[in-house]
Amino acid sequence: MSIKERLSGNEAVAYAMKQINPDVVPVYPITPSTEIPQYFSSFVANGTVDTEFVPVESEHSAMSAAIGASAAGARVMSATSSQGLALMYEMLYIASGMRLPIVLTCVNRAISAPINIHNDHSDSMGARDCGFIQLYCETNQEAYDNIIMAVKIAELAKLPVMVCYDGFITSHSVENIELLEDEKVKAFVGEYTPEHYLLNPDEHVSMGPLDLQNYFFEHRKQLADAMTNAKEIIAKVSKEFGDISGRYYDAFESYKLDDAEYGLVVLNSTAGTAKTVVDKLRDKGIKVGLLKPRMFRPMPHKELAESLKHLEAVAVMDKADSVNAMSGPVYTELVTALHKHDVHIPVSNYIYGLGGRDVKATDIEKVFRDILAAKDNKENLNGTFYLGVRE
Amino acid sequence: MIEIRWHGRGGQGAKTASLLLADVAFNTGKYIQGFPEYGPERMGAPLTAYNRIDDEPIRIHSNIYEPNYVVVVDDTLVGPVDVCKGIDPNGAILINSSLEPSVIKEKLKDVNVKIYVIDASKIALETIGANFPNTALLAAIIKVTGLMSKEDLEKNMLDSFKHKFAKKPEVIEPNMEAVRRAYDEVKEV
Amino acid sequence: MVNDKMGASELPLAGIITESGNSEKFNTGEWRNKRPVHDKEKCKHCMMCILPCPDNATCHKDGVMTGIDYSKCKGCGICASVCPFKAIHMEDEGGND
Incomplete structure (x- = not known):
C-alpha cells in the first residue's frame, strides 16, 4: 500500500x-x-x-x-x-x-x-x-x-x-x-x-x-x-x-498522440498544462496530442521518430535557447532524430518561458492554433518563434 | 476545480496560509496544489500565493489568472495591487481588515463580487496572543468557499495542530479558538 | 595488461588500472636526453644515489651498487649530483655524439 x-x-x-x-x-x-x-x-x-x-x-x-x-x-x-x-x-x-x-x-x-x-x-x-x-x-x-x-x-x-x-x-x-x-x-x-x-x-x-x-x-x-x-x-x-x-515510465510519455494530426513536444511541468489544452481542443474535435520526453540522454531517437511520423506537423517547445541563430536544443535534436529515421514533417520551434516567464494554457493553445493555421502554408511551420516575448 | 489567489506581504505568512489550506484540503481527500510566486524576497514586499483544489488530479502548472476566490492578508494592498484582477464574477474576495465595512466597500466599489471581511489579526491577538492571522484566515476562507463544515474543519485542524504543536500543547486550544471564532465572525459586507 | 591493439570493448572501463605497481612492466626509459654513467672504479658503494632516484633506476645488490637500469632512468641527473665521489657523470644520449 x-x-x-x-x-x-x-x-x-x-x-x-x-x-x-x-x-x-x-x-x-x-x-x-x-x-x-x-x-x-x-x-x-x-x-x-x-x-x-x-x-x-x-x-x-x-x-x-x-x-x-x-x-x-x-x-x-x-x-x-x-x-x-x-x-x-x-x-x-x-x-x-x-x-x-x-x-x-x-x-x-x-x-x-x-x-x-x-x-x-x-x-x-x-x-x-x-x-x-x-x-x-x-x-x-x-x-x-x-x-x-x-x-x-x-x-x-x-x-x-x-x-x-x-x-x-x-x-x-x-x-x-x-x-x-x-x-x-x-x-x-x-x-x-x-x-x-x-x-x-x-x-x-x-x-x-x-x-x-x-x-x-x-x-x-x-x-x-x-x-x-x-x-x-x-x-x-x-x-x-x-x-x-504501479507507476510505469517509458522513454517518453505520449498523450492522445496515436490518432492525433498535430503534436506538441515539451518537457517537464509545462507538459501538465499542455495536457489540459490537448483535452480542451479535443473537446472541440481538434485532433492534437502531446509527447513529453523523460529521457533526453540517452536520446530515444528511433522511438521518437516512430511516435511522431504520422503527424501533419509538430511544434517543439524549448525552455532554453541555444543562441545559435537557428533553434533551441530539443528542437535541434528532435529534427535530427526525425531526419535520421527518414520522417519528413514540418516542425516548428517555440522558445518559451525563459527566466520563469509563466506559461499559461492560452500560450500553449496559441502554439497549437499557429501550427493548425499554417496547414496550407508550410514554410511558416519550420520557423523558430519566441513565445510571448515583447519584440 | 477551485482556484484561490492569496495577496500578502513578505513576512505575513501568505505562503504558509496557502500551504496550510492545501494541507487541510488534502486531509479531506482532495487533490491540491499550494505554491507561492516568488519575487524579490523582501519583508513587506507584495507577494502572491496560490491554491488549486479539485476532486481530480491537477495537471495545470501555471499561475492563477482567473481565481474563484481571492484572499487579501493585508488590506493596505487594496489599491496598490489590483487584487481582484481576473476574479470569477461568481466568486468572492476575503479581506483581513479592521476597517469599517463601509470603508472596505468604498475601496472596492468597482468590484462586482461578494466581499467578505474578517478581522483575523484581532482574533489572533485575542486568542493566540500574537499577530498570526493565518489560522483565522484559513477558517474564514474555508467557510466562504464552503469547502467543509465547521465540525469537519475543527476535527481536521485539531489533528493538524496536535501534530504541529506536539511539543507546545498549550497553544493548541488558543489556535482552535481562533478557528471557531473566525468561522463564526467572517461576514459579507 | 592492456595494449594499444585492444578495442573499446576489451579495454578496462575508463582507463582504470587494476594491477598496482605495474610500471615495472613498461619500458619508461625512452625519454632521456642525457644518461648517467656509473664509474665502478670511483664508486665506494655508499648508497647515497639509491634513495633520491625517482624511478628506482639506481640498482644495488648485497650492499654493492650494481649500475643504472636504463629501461627506467629518465636522465634527471640527481644521482650524479648527489654522488660524493663523482662516480656518476652525465653523458649526452645518442644522436649528438
Missing part, C-alpha cells in the same frame, strides 16, 4: 534520499534546490540516515567530493541548480569519464546573465553533452520516482544520472504524491557493490590515469556505448519500479 502524502518537489526528493540512505552527500546550496540539502541535513542530524554529509565550499567542490567518494566505492548523491551546475561543469565530465554512478538532482533554473532565480532549462541543457543520463520530470511524483530509479540506473549503466525538474513550479509547489514504504525503496535500490573501488583492500587500483592518443578515443567510445546501452537499462529498471509502485 502506498502512502498518500502532499509534498513539494524538493521535499519529495529529500524524502527519497532519506529512503535511499546514500553513503555520501556532498552538496552546496543554491536556489531553488537549497531545500534538498536543508531537509536532508536534518535527517542526518536526527540520525535518520547514516550518510556522510559534506557541506563543501562550492559546487565545483561538491562534484569533486562526489567523484572522490564514488571512486572510493560509496553511493553518492548531490543536488544543484543553475550557476551551481555551471560551476560543476568541469567535474561533470570527470564523473562520467570515470564512469561513476553519481545521482545529481538538477532543479532547473535560468543561467545568468541577467541574474534570475526562476525556472528554465538552460542549466541542464547546457550540460547535455557531459555524459550524464538526463531524466526530466513533470511533477513532484515523477521527481520522487525518477530519483529512486536513478540510483539503480546509474549503478547498472556505470554512468552518472541527472534528474531534472522545474525550479519553484515543481520544487516549491505542494501537491499530492504517493510515496513508497521505506523497506520497498531499500529493497529496490539494494546494496551498492561496485566492481572496482579505491577503498577495496583486496584490489589495488588506479583511477583516472593519463590517457593519450592511443587509448583516449576507445575510452570515449566506451562512454558512447554505455549511453546507448543505458536505454535498455532504464527500460528494465523502470519496469521493475512499475512492478513495485
